[in-house]
Amino acid sequence: MSETIMQVKHITKKFPVSGNKFLMACDDINLTIKSGQTVGIVGESGCGKSTLVKTILNMHAPTSGEVIFHEKDITKLKGEAKRQNCRNIQMVFQDPTAAFDPKMKIADIICEPLLNFNLIKKSQIKQKARELLELVELPADLVDRYPNNMSGGQRQRVAIARALALEPEIIVCDEATSALDVSVQAKIIELLVRLQREKNITYIFICHDLALVSLFSHRIAVMYLGNIVEKIDGDKLQQAQHPYTQALLRSIFYVDEEKNKNIETLTGEIPSPLDLPIGCPFQNRCKYCKDICKQTKPQLEEVSSNHFVACHLV
Ligand code: SF4
Secondary structure: OOOEEEEEEEEEEEEEEOOOEEEEEEEEEEEEEEOOOEEEEEOOOOOOHHHHHHHHOOOOOOOEEEEEEOOEEHHHOOHHHHHHHHOOEEEEOOOHHHHOOOOOOHHHHHHHHHHHOOOOOHHHHHHHHHHHHHHOOOOHHHHHOOHHHOOHHHHHHHHHHHHHOOOOOEEEEEOOOOOOOHHHHHHHHHHHHHHHHHHOOEEEEEEOOHHHHHHHOOEEEEEEOOEEEEEEEHHHHHHOOOHHHHHHHHOOOOOOHHHHOOOOOOOOOOOOOOOOOOOOOOHHHOOOOOHHHHOOOOOOEEEEOOEEEOOOOO
16 A cells, blocks of 8 residues: 655645736645555646646745645745755656757756755766666667757656656656657656656656546546546546546547547637636536536535545536
8 A cells, every 4th residue: 555645735826917816727626646656637738737736846836725745845845945855856847858958968967956966976977877868768878969969759768867866756747748759658658657666756647638647647636727626546537427537538539440439529618717607617518517517616525435526416
């Protein structure tokens, strides 16, 4: 049984905008993250998943709520304590090219976090970078390359090597495979799964692709307009009950033509987060919407063991 490594408790994030209004990016989010497991956070663009991650990473303060890691609320950390906390929670972004300095060699990119924390000497950079490149299944002789002379998949492996350098307990992958070809995506996922098995790393995997997330997530949280609308074990995803999760499942494209006969795309626009409807946030796209859905916002309720759904009809 895995231990809880992090607890996201009642995280709300509102951004003030003009006219005394605010944009509700995350509304009372609760998540329990277990050591050595993967939590997939899924939803369309603008659902609040990236804001949630930035809050978990302490890149901005929540409006309210806590993120408990090693018995501390890390949203309150400042200065050196905040910097030291970064050692334990690292990030892999969608576009590593944007995160890399094109004038730095791969060895320097990978070992920069180690130098920042005085964990290696300059003379050790190449050897350490070689070890980390081999860990992510890249040839060690890439140490002298520049990122622009590599493929997208190789760059993403370098980003993973850099994230691994500090031996973090948690790695947050923010759409980390979204910009890659499907075949490269699969290889990166295989790599992440192997590293998790070998090093007991915990992943928070942010993605818009439910099919991909379901391949390797132990828990899945589905977000819609700043709310978690369903939390379910990854291997029980086919039992999802929220109409939004079900719609996402029906929109998955399969190679098998027979399965594709039932494909349905989600219609209707996502409401503006500046002007949220009263009641259920999914009401204008939900084919089961009833009067109560327009009056009262449904709360996440446990409908079966460890399966939570926010819907009046479930
Ligand atoms: Fe649809 Fe109503 Fe459930 Fe919202 S609460 S998902 S509108 S049925």
